[in-house]
Amino acid sequence: MARIVTGLKKRTINPQEKISKVIMASRKLFVEKGYCGVSIPDIVEASGVSTGAIYSHFKDKETLARRIHAYTVDEFSDLLQSRLTGDESVREVLKVFTYLVCELVEDDPIMMKYMLFMQHGGAVAGLSPICDTDPFRFLQQHLRRGLAEGVLRSDQDFLIAGLTYTGVALRAAELRMDGVLQEPLTVIKDILVENSWNAIKA
């Protein structure tokens, strides 16, 4: 208690900090090796949090995976919302999405890889596909509006328009993170915006 020899004490005070460490460290490991390829001892080593502490905060490994999933989707959703004021045109909203993806790929590739790759290989059941989460539904709303306003080609429905538009940036993200694309996406983001808009515009 009163003993404060070094700053080390602090670490034991805040459990939230440990939870956060575990989530970040294991998200990184899951992205690199897949859910089943990561053991609890791996997480202990990478996070610096002991087995006991991990199990005191997460019921089991699967629960931890679900928390990571929710955390990441929320993070992406918040980032997208923070870049919008609410009165953008459909075209502008979509552009913001593409910019965000391009910048995340370069600034936080772990998070982006998780978004793109983690869902699949359904070792953990019941995770909603990333493309069916809030931020993507949000885009769909705007695409409905775009169709109603007549700025989008009318032979497609909003789902097709959405997948077409987002497919371009998301595939660019995949190729960049697989090392196929040498150039940072931040350099080519405007070309991607133009390509994907041309694909769906009226």
Added chain:
Amino acid sequence: MARIVTGLKKRTINPQEKISKVIMASRKLFVEKGYCGVSIPDIVEASGVSTGAIYSHFKDKETLARRIHAYTVDEFSDLLQSRLTGDESVREVLKVFTYLVCELVEDDPIMMKYMLFMQHGGAVAGLSPICDTDPFRFLQQHLRRGLAEGVLRSDQDFLIAGLTYTGVALRAAELRMDGVLQEPLTVIKDILVENSWNAIKA
């Protein structure tokens, strides 16, 4: 050659048949549960081939995974080539690709899921990203030609044009296989062709 009395005999004669059974059964399992989520006993049960027989044909589990990878890439490449005569326009080649993806999603979803999802979660090291394999390189060649011929917008390089075009069909495939898209891709393939061509055309 020598006549065989009953069909049963054949099974023990041909080891290739077992190899094939193992590859098909484990590809399906890998797609469903991920590499690490599938045990050898699982494969034994699903394929009907015993542990010993599996290890006599594949050095270890990782080698099996690599054989599946190679088999699948070859299969896709062959399918693509079989639909081409060699004197199509760039636009036609690309259309053939999109059609193939759309039809595979409906006819052989396991194979298509493998193509899309399996690479990631690199439990097995040294697998070339699916987007960096023969069929995709082949498309890139045509896109170079398209740029040279001036039918594609000239501010993009062939890699960007390629990822843009293929991104549309591949994302449609993802969403369809995740259950987000209700309609079979065979129904919307022409819209996808039009969208993706509009994205890159001059």
Added chain:
DNA sequence: GTCTATAGCCCGATAGAC
């Protein structure tokens, strides 16, 4: 809440009969 130690389980890979 947090730690270490360990119980109990199942896996990958092999051995040895056929």
Added chain:
DNA sequence: GTCTATCGGGCTATAGAC
């Protein structure tokens, strides 16, 4: 080539001291 039986190892999750 193919089978069954099994070994050693490493995993998840828990127990019990602090």
